[in-house]
Amino acid sequence: MKNKITFLFLLFSFSFLYGQTQLPCSYEAIVERMSINNPNIEEELKENEKFIADFLKHKDQRDPTSEYVIPVVMHVFHDGDDGMMGMEQALSGLEVLNNDFNGLNDGWETIDPAFDPIKGTLDITFCLATIDPDGNPTTGINYYDDPSAMLNQGNLFQHAWDNRKYLNIYFPKYTNGAPSDFTAYAYYPSEANVLNNTDGIFYSSIRWGYGEHSELDEGQDWASVCSHEAGHWLNLRHTFEFGCNGDGDYVKDTPLTLGSGIELQGCNNNDFSCDVQTNGSNFMDYNHDCKKMFTQGQVDRMLAALQLPARNNLWSYENLVATGCQDFAVGTKDLAKDKSIQVFPNPATNEVQIRAQAEMQELALYTLDGTLVETKNINSMDYTLTVDHLDSGIYFYKILSNNKMMNGKIMIVK
Ligand SMILES: [Zn+2]
Secondary structure, three states, rough: HHHHHHHHHHHHHHHHOOOOOOOOOOOHHHHHHHHOOOHHHHHHHHHHHHHHHHHHOOOHOOOOOOEEEEEEEEEEEEEEOOOOOOHHHHHHHHHHHHHHOOOOOOHHOOOOOOOOOHHHHHOEEEEEEEEEEOOOEOOOEEEOOOOOOOOOOOHHHHHOOOOOOOEEEOOOOOOOOOOOOEEEOOOOOHHHHHOOOOOOOOEEEOOOOOOOOOOOOOHHHHHHHHHHHHHHHOOOOOOOOOOOOOOOOOOOOOOOOOOOOOOOOOOOOOOOOOOOOOOOOOOOOOOOOOOEEEEEHHHHHHHHHHHOOOOOOOOOOOHHHOOOHHHHOOOHHHHHOOOOOEOOOEEEEEEEEEEEEEEEEEEEEOOOOOHHHHHEEEEEEEEEEEOOOOOOOEEEEEEEEEEEEEEEEEEEEE
Protein backbone atom coordinates (compact mmCIF):
# COMPACT_ATOMS: atom_id res chain seq x y z
CA MET A 1 0.00 0.00 0.00
CA LYS A 2 2.84 2.35 0.89
CA ASN A 3 4.36 1.79 -2.55
CA LYS A 4 1.07 2.74 -4.13
CA ILE A 5 0.97 5.97 -2.15
CA THR A 6 4.60 6.70 -3.03
CA PHE A 7 3.79 6.25 -6.67
CA LEU A 8 0.74 8.51 -6.46
CA PHE A 9 2.73 11.23 -4.82
CA LEU A 10 5.66 10.96 -7.17
CA LEU A 11 3.07 11.43 -9.88
CA PHE A 12 1.64 14.37 -7.96
CA SER A 13 5.11 15.94 -7.58
CA PHE A 14 5.80 15.40 -11.27
CA SER A 15 2.52 17.08 -12.16
CA PHE A 16 3.30 19.96 -9.83
CA LEU A 17 6.75 20.51 -11.29
CA TYR A 18 5.18 20.77 -14.70
CA GLY A 19 2.54 23.19 -13.55
CA GLN A 20 -0.45 20.94 -13.95
CA THR A 21 -1.44 20.79 -10.31
CA GLN A 22 -1.88 23.60 -7.83
CA LEU A 23 -0.78 22.83 -4.30
CA PRO A 24 -4.05 22.25 -2.44
CA CYS A 25 -3.06 24.39 0.54
CA SER A 26 -0.79 27.09 -0.86
CA TYR A 27 -1.60 30.61 0.33
CA GLU A 28 -3.19 31.42 -3.04
CA ALA A 29 -5.25 28.21 -3.08
CA ILE A 30 -6.58 28.79 0.44
CA VAL A 31 -7.45 32.42 -0.26
CA GLU A 32 -9.13 31.47 -3.54
CA ARG A 33 -11.19 28.82 -1.78
CA MET A 34 -12.14 31.14 1.09
CA SER A 35 -13.10 33.99 -1.24
CA ILE A 36 -16.02 31.90 -2.54
CA ASN A 37 -17.88 32.52 0.72
CA ASN A 38 -16.00 35.62 1.83
CA PRO A 39 -15.19 38.26 -0.81
CA ASN A 40 -13.30 40.36 1.76
CA ILE A 41 -10.96 37.59 2.83
CA GLU A 42 -7.74 39.30 1.76
CA GLU A 43 -8.66 42.42 3.76
CA GLU A 44 -9.53 40.27 6.77
CA LEU A 45 -6.22 38.41 6.58
CA LYS A 46 -4.36 41.74 6.50
CA GLU A 47 -6.22 42.79 9.66
CA ASN A 48 -5.27 39.46 11.24
CA GLU A 49 -1.60 40.19 10.51
CA LYS A 50 -1.86 43.55 12.30
CA PHE A 51 -3.48 41.84 15.31
CA ILE A 52 -0.80 39.13 15.37
CA ALA A 53 2.08 41.62 15.09
CA ASP A 54 0.63 43.59 18.01
CA PHE A 55 0.05 40.44 20.09
CA LEU A 56 3.61 39.22 19.49
CA LYS A 57 4.99 42.61 20.56
CA HIS A 58 3.35 42.12 23.95
CA LYS A 59 3.49 38.34 24.17
CA ASP A 60 5.70 38.39 27.28
CA GLN A 61 2.67 39.73 29.14
CA ARG A 62 0.62 36.68 28.32
CA ASP A 63 0.25 33.86 30.81
CA PRO A 64 3.03 31.45 29.85
CA THR A 65 1.09 28.54 31.35
CA SER A 66 -1.95 29.02 29.11
CA GLU A 67 -3.37 25.76 27.85
CA TYR A 68 -6.05 25.45 25.22
CA VAL A 69 -8.81 22.96 24.43
CA ILE A 70 -10.60 22.93 21.07
CA PRO A 71 -13.87 20.98 20.71
CA VAL A 72 -13.93 18.98 17.48
CA VAL A 73 -16.74 17.46 15.42
CA MET A 74 -15.99 15.06 12.58
CA HIS A 75 -18.24 14.63 9.54
CA VAL A 76 -17.56 11.37 7.68
CA PHE A 77 -18.95 10.98 4.14
CA HIS A 78 -19.10 7.43 2.85
CA ASP A 79 -20.72 5.07 0.36
CA GLY A 80 -21.75 2.08 2.45
CA ASP A 81 -18.52 0.67 3.86
CA ASP A 82 -16.41 2.66 1.37
CA GLY A 83 -14.84 5.58 3.23
CA MET A 84 -16.56 4.59 6.47
CA MET A 85 -13.82 5.54 8.90
CA GLY A 86 -14.58 4.00 12.30
CA MET A 87 -14.21 5.40 15.79
CA GLU A 88 -10.84 3.72 16.40
CA GLN A 89 -9.26 5.21 13.28
CA ALA A 90 -10.81 8.61 13.98
CA LEU A 91 -9.36 8.64 17.49
CA SER A 92 -5.94 7.48 16.26
CA GLY A 93 -5.73 10.52 13.98
CA LEU A 94 -6.77 12.80 16.81
CA GLU A 95 -4.07 11.23 18.98
CA VAL A 96 -1.45 11.97 16.31
CA LEU A 97 -2.65 15.58 16.25
CA ASN A 98 -2.53 16.02 20.02
CA ASN A 99 0.84 14.28 20.35
CA ASP A 100 2.39 16.39 17.59
CA PHE A 101 1.33 19.72 19.10
CA ASN A 102 2.51 18.74 22.56
CA GLY A 103 5.91 17.28 21.65
CA LEU A 104 4.78 13.73 22.44
CA ASN A 105 5.33 12.40 18.90
CA ASP A 106 7.89 9.68 18.18
CA GLY A 107 10.13 12.02 16.18
CA TRP A 108 10.38 14.71 18.86
CA GLU A 109 13.69 13.42 20.24
CA THR A 110 15.36 12.79 16.89
CA ILE A 111 15.24 16.24 15.31
CA ASP A 112 18.32 17.41 13.39
CA PRO A 113 20.62 19.28 15.83
CA ALA A 114 20.39 22.33 13.55
CA PHE A 115 16.68 22.64 14.38
CA ASP A 116 16.31 20.95 17.75
CA PRO A 117 17.02 24.15 19.76
CA ILE A 118 14.19 26.05 18.08
CA LYS A 119 11.45 23.41 18.38
CA GLY A 120 8.35 24.50 20.30
CA THR A 121 5.11 23.07 21.67
CA LEU A 122 1.65 24.53 21.97
CA ASP A 123 -0.31 23.32 25.00
CA ILE A 124 -3.46 22.44 23.14
CA THR A 125 -5.88 19.52 23.16
CA PHE A 126 -8.23 18.78 20.30
CA CYS A 127 -11.20 17.18 22.08
CA LEU A 128 -13.90 15.15 20.35
CA ALA A 129 -17.14 16.81 21.44
CA THR A 130 -19.53 14.80 23.63
CA ILE A 131 -22.42 17.29 23.51
CA ASP A 132 -24.04 18.36 20.25
CA PRO A 133 -25.40 21.84 19.41
CA ASP A 134 -28.81 20.89 20.89
CA GLY A 135 -27.29 19.81 24.19
CA ASN A 136 -27.66 16.08 23.50
CA PRO A 137 -24.94 13.43 23.91
CA THR A 138 -22.87 12.75 20.83
CA THR A 139 -19.88 10.65 19.82
CA GLY A 140 -18.51 13.72 18.03
CA ILE A 141 -18.60 11.79 14.74
CA ASN A 142 -21.43 12.21 12.24
CA TYR A 143 -21.88 9.79 9.34
CA TYR A 144 -23.50 10.59 5.99
CA ASP A 145 -24.12 7.80 3.47
CA ASP A 146 -23.65 10.02 0.43
CA PRO A 147 -21.50 8.78 -2.51
CA SER A 148 -21.37 12.24 -4.04
CA ALA A 149 -20.26 14.00 -0.85
CA MET A 150 -17.70 11.21 -0.39
CA LEU A 151 -16.04 12.64 -3.53
CA ASN A 152 -16.28 16.16 -2.04
CA GLN A 153 -19.02 17.15 -4.48
CA GLY A 154 -21.79 19.46 -3.38
CA ASN A 155 -21.93 21.67 -0.34
CA LEU A 156 -20.45 19.74 2.58
CA PHE A 157 -20.69 22.90 4.71
CA GLN A 158 -24.46 22.34 4.89
CA HIS A 159 -23.69 19.82 7.64
CA ALA A 160 -21.64 22.27 9.72
CA TRP A 161 -22.09 22.52 13.43
CA ASP A 162 -21.77 26.07 14.77
CA ASN A 163 -18.24 27.10 13.80
CA ARG A 164 -17.99 29.37 16.86
CA LYS A 165 -18.31 26.28 19.07
CA TYR A 166 -16.67 23.41 17.16
CA LEU A 167 -13.73 22.88 14.84
CA ASN A 168 -15.51 21.06 12.02
CA ILE A 169 -13.40 18.45 10.21
CA TYR A 170 -14.96 17.09 6.99
CA PHE A 171 -13.92 13.66 5.77
CA PRO A 172 -14.66 12.95 2.13
CA LYS A 173 -12.57 10.08 0.76
CA TYR A 174 -11.43 11.98 -2.33
CA THR A 175 -11.95 15.41 -3.78
CA ASN A 176 -12.93 16.99 -7.11
CA GLY A 177 -15.47 14.27 -7.78
CA ALA A 178 -13.07 11.43 -8.50
CA PRO A 179 -10.34 9.27 -7.00
CA SER A 180 -7.51 11.67 -6.26
CA ASP A 181 -4.21 12.17 -4.49
CA PHE A 182 -5.89 14.61 -2.14
CA THR A 183 -4.81 14.44 1.49
CA ALA A 184 -6.23 17.61 3.03
CA TYR A 185 -6.72 21.36 3.06
CA ALA A 186 -7.76 23.86 5.69
CA TYR A 187 -9.08 27.38 6.13
CA TYR A 188 -7.20 30.28 7.73
CA PRO A 189 -8.89 32.06 10.68
CA SER A 190 -11.67 34.35 9.42
CA GLU A 191 -14.53 35.65 11.49
CA ALA A 192 -16.69 36.00 8.39
CA ASN A 193 -16.17 32.35 7.48
CA VAL A 194 -16.87 31.29 11.05
CA LEU A 195 -20.09 33.31 11.18
CA ASN A 196 -21.40 31.77 7.96
CA ASN A 197 -20.17 28.27 8.92
CA THR A 198 -17.65 27.92 6.10
CA ASP A 199 -14.58 27.36 8.27
CA GLY A 200 -12.86 24.05 8.99
CA ILE A 201 -10.56 21.36 7.68
CA PHE A 202 -11.20 18.94 4.80
CA TYR A 203 -9.36 15.64 5.09
CA SER A 204 -9.23 12.41 3.14
CA SER A 205 -10.69 9.66 5.32
CA ILE A 206 -8.16 7.15 3.94
CA ARG A 207 -5.19 9.26 5.05
CA TRP A 208 -6.36 10.18 8.56
CA GLY A 209 -4.82 8.11 11.35
CA TYR A 210 -4.28 4.37 11.21
CA GLY A 211 -6.74 1.53 10.89
CA GLU A 212 -9.04 -0.44 8.68
CA HIS A 213 -9.93 2.35 6.26
CA SER A 214 -6.54 4.11 6.26
CA GLU A 215 -3.91 3.65 3.56
CA LEU A 216 -1.16 4.64 5.97
CA ASP A 217 1.15 2.25 7.77
CA GLU A 218 1.00 2.39 11.56
CA GLY A 219 3.35 5.14 12.72
CA GLN A 220 3.88 6.63 9.26
CA ASP A 221 4.67 10.37 9.48
CA TRP A 222 2.21 11.09 6.69
CA ALA A 223 -0.54 10.95 9.34
CA SER A 224 0.93 14.18 10.73
CA VAL A 225 -0.47 16.07 7.76
CA CYS A 226 -3.29 16.65 10.28
CA SER A 227 -0.89 18.85 12.25
CA HIS A 228 0.09 20.66 9.04
CA GLU A 229 -3.60 21.42 8.41
CA ALA A 230 -4.30 22.43 12.01
CA GLY A 231 -1.29 24.71 11.58
CA HIS A 232 -3.01 26.40 8.62
CA TRP A 233 -6.22 26.58 10.62
CA LEU A 234 -4.20 28.47 13.26
CA ASN A 235 -2.89 30.84 10.59
CA LEU A 236 0.45 29.22 9.72
CA ARG A 237 1.67 29.32 6.16
CA HIS A 238 4.09 26.91 4.56
CA THR A 239 7.75 27.39 5.48
CA PHE A 240 8.34 27.54 1.70
CA GLU A 241 5.51 29.99 0.92
CA PHE A 242 6.52 32.30 -1.96
CA GLY A 243 9.94 30.65 -2.42
CA CYS A 244 13.40 32.18 -1.94
CA ASN A 245 12.51 35.80 -2.71
CA GLY A 246 9.05 36.42 -1.23
CA ASP A 247 7.55 37.34 2.14
CA GLY A 248 7.81 33.75 3.39
CA ASP A 249 5.61 32.73 6.28
CA TYR A 250 6.04 35.76 8.61
CA VAL A 251 7.86 33.57 11.13
CA LYS A 252 11.34 34.66 12.19
CA ASP A 253 12.91 31.26 12.90
CA THR A 254 11.86 29.63 9.62
CA PRO A 255 14.12 31.20 6.96
CA LEU A 256 13.09 31.33 3.31
CA THR A 257 13.24 27.95 1.62
CA LEU A 258 11.83 26.10 -1.36
CA GLY A 259 11.02 23.32 1.08
CA SER A 260 11.52 19.63 0.72
CA GLY A 261 9.82 17.56 -1.95
CA ILE A 262 6.76 15.57 -1.06
CA GLU A 263 8.61 12.34 -1.93
CA LEU A 264 9.13 9.73 0.75
CA GLN A 265 12.89 10.20 1.11
CA GLY A 266 13.52 10.91 4.78
CA CYS A 267 14.16 14.32 6.34
CA ASN A 268 16.78 15.94 4.13
CA ASN A 269 15.59 16.03 0.55
CA ASN A 270 16.08 19.30 -1.38
CA ASP A 271 18.45 20.58 1.29
CA PHE A 272 19.97 24.12 0.99
CA SER A 273 17.26 25.07 -1.50
CA CYS A 274 17.65 28.80 -0.67
CA ASP A 275 21.25 28.60 0.60
CA VAL A 276 20.20 27.69 4.16
CA GLN A 277 19.66 24.23 5.54
CA THR A 278 16.12 23.06 4.73
CA ASN A 279 14.08 21.96 7.75
CA GLY A 280 12.48 18.90 6.22
CA SER A 281 11.07 17.90 9.61
CA ASN A 282 8.87 20.98 10.02
CA PHE A 283 5.14 20.21 10.03
CA MET A 284 4.61 23.13 7.64
CA ASP A 285 7.05 21.75 5.06
CA TYR A 286 5.59 19.48 2.38
CA ASN A 287 7.79 16.52 3.25
CA HIS A 288 5.31 13.74 3.99
CA ASP A 289 8.03 11.32 5.12
CA CYS A 290 9.37 13.41 8.00
CA LYS A 291 7.07 15.49 10.19
CA LYS A 292 8.39 16.19 13.68
CA MET A 293 8.18 19.79 14.85
CA PHE A 294 6.87 23.31 14.88
CA THR A 295 9.36 26.07 15.72
CA GLN A 296 8.86 28.39 18.69
CA GLY A 297 8.14 31.18 16.22
CA GLN A 298 5.35 29.15 14.65
CA VAL A 299 3.96 28.32 18.11
CA ASP A 300 3.90 32.03 19.00
CA ARG A 301 2.05 32.81 15.78
CA MET A 302 -0.55 30.09 16.51
CA LEU A 303 -0.92 31.35 20.06
CA ALA A 304 -1.72 34.78 18.64
CA ALA A 305 -4.21 33.22 16.20
CA LEU A 306 -6.06 31.58 19.10
CA GLN A 307 -6.89 35.07 20.37
CA LEU A 308 -8.53 36.13 17.08
CA PRO A 309 -12.34 36.51 17.10
CA ALA A 310 -12.50 33.56 14.68
CA ARG A 311 -10.95 31.27 17.30
CA ASN A 312 -11.30 32.72 20.79
CA ASN A 313 -14.80 31.45 21.61
CA LEU A 314 -13.86 27.83 20.92
CA TRP A 315 -11.63 27.43 23.98
CA SER A 316 -13.68 29.57 26.41
CA TYR A 317 -14.66 27.58 29.49
CA GLU A 318 -18.36 28.20 28.79
CA ASN A 319 -17.94 26.63 25.37
CA LEU A 320 -16.01 23.65 26.74
CA VAL A 321 -18.89 22.99 29.13
CA ALA A 322 -21.42 23.40 26.30
CA THR A 323 -19.56 20.91 24.08
CA GLY A 324 -18.62 18.41 26.80
CA CYS A 325 -14.90 19.12 26.67
CA GLN A 326 -14.53 20.71 30.10
CA ASP A 327 -12.74 17.67 31.52
CA PHE A 328 -9.85 18.50 29.21
CA ALA A 329 -9.77 22.11 30.38
CA VAL A 330 -6.42 21.81 32.10
CA GLY A 331 -5.96 25.56 31.71
CA THR A 332 -8.97 26.11 33.95
CA LYS A 333 -7.79 23.90 36.76
CA ASP A 334 -9.63 25.69 39.55
CA LEU A 335 -12.94 25.35 37.75
CA ALA A 336 -12.19 21.74 36.84
CA LYS A 337 -11.48 20.95 40.49
CA ASP A 338 -14.86 22.35 41.40
CA LYS A 339 -16.60 19.55 39.57
CA SER A 340 -20.12 19.25 40.86
CA ILE A 341 -20.34 15.53 40.18
CA GLN A 342 -17.93 12.71 40.94
CA VAL A 343 -18.32 9.37 39.15
CA PHE A 344 -16.19 6.43 40.22
CA PRO A 345 -14.81 3.94 39.49
CA ASN A 346 -14.63 4.87 35.85
CA PRO A 347 -14.21 2.53 33.97
CA ALA A 348 -16.62 0.39 35.98
CA THR A 349 -17.78 -3.23 35.82
CA ASN A 350 -20.71 -3.79 38.21
CA GLU A 351 -21.52 -0.54 40.00
CA VAL A 352 -20.79 3.17 39.65
CA GLN A 353 -20.86 5.55 42.61
CA ILE A 354 -22.18 8.99 41.82
CA ARG A 355 -21.69 11.81 44.29
CA ALA A 356 -22.87 15.39 43.87
CA GLN A 357 -22.50 18.57 45.88
CA ALA A 358 -26.23 19.13 45.75
CA GLU A 359 -29.20 16.80 45.61
CA MET A 360 -29.55 14.99 42.31
CA GLN A 361 -33.05 14.59 40.95
CA GLU A 362 -32.76 12.52 37.78
CA LEU A 363 -30.24 10.46 35.91
CA ALA A 364 -30.36 9.31 32.30
CA LEU A 365 -27.87 7.01 30.58
CA TYR A 366 -27.36 6.84 26.82
CA THR A 367 -25.35 4.63 24.47
CA LEU A 368 -22.87 6.11 22.00
CA ASP A 369 -25.57 6.38 19.35
CA GLY A 370 -27.86 8.29 21.68
CA THR A 371 -30.22 5.44 22.67
CA LEU A 372 -31.63 5.92 26.14
CA VAL A 373 -30.90 2.82 28.26
CA GLU A 374 -31.61 3.94 31.84
CA THR A 375 -33.57 6.59 33.70
CA LYS A 376 -33.53 6.90 37.49
CA ASN A 377 -35.17 9.17 39.99
CA ILE A 378 -32.59 9.83 42.69
CA ASN A 379 -33.38 12.62 45.20
CA SER A 380 -30.10 12.20 47.03
CA MET A 381 -26.51 13.48 46.93
CA ASP A 382 -25.16 9.92 46.68
CA TYR A 383 -26.29 7.20 44.34
CA THR A 384 -25.11 3.73 43.33
CA LEU A 385 -25.88 2.91 39.73
CA THR A 386 -25.90 -0.79 38.86
CA VAL A 387 -24.36 -1.42 35.45
CA ASP A 388 -23.65 -5.15 35.49
CA HIS A 389 -26.44 -5.80 32.98
CA LEU A 390 -25.01 -3.37 30.41
CA ASP A 391 -22.62 -4.26 27.60
CA SER A 392 -19.04 -3.02 27.55
CA GLY A 393 -18.67 0.39 25.96
CA ILE A 394 -18.85 4.12 26.48
CA TYR A 395 -22.07 5.60 27.83
CA PHE A 396 -23.12 9.19 28.35
CA TYR A 397 -24.93 10.31 31.46
CA LYS A 398 -27.08 13.34 32.06
CA ILE A 399 -27.80 14.24 35.66
CA LEU A 400 -30.17 16.92 36.82
CA SER A 401 -28.89 18.41 40.06
CA ASN A 402 -29.85 21.69 41.66
CA ASN A 403 -31.63 22.73 38.45
CA LYS A 404 -28.47 22.20 36.41
CA MET A 405 -28.08 19.50 33.77
CA MET A 406 -24.64 17.91 33.88
CA ASN A 407 -23.14 15.55 31.32
CA GLY A 408 -20.28 13.11 31.29
CA LYS A 409 -18.99 9.74 30.16
CA ILE A 410 -18.93 6.38 31.89
CA MET A 411 -16.94 3.52 30.45
CA ILE A 412 -18.17 0.01 31.25
CA VAL A 413 -15.65 -2.81 30.95
CA LYS A 414 -16.53 -6.48 31.46
ZN1 LIG B 1 -0.36 23.20 3.45
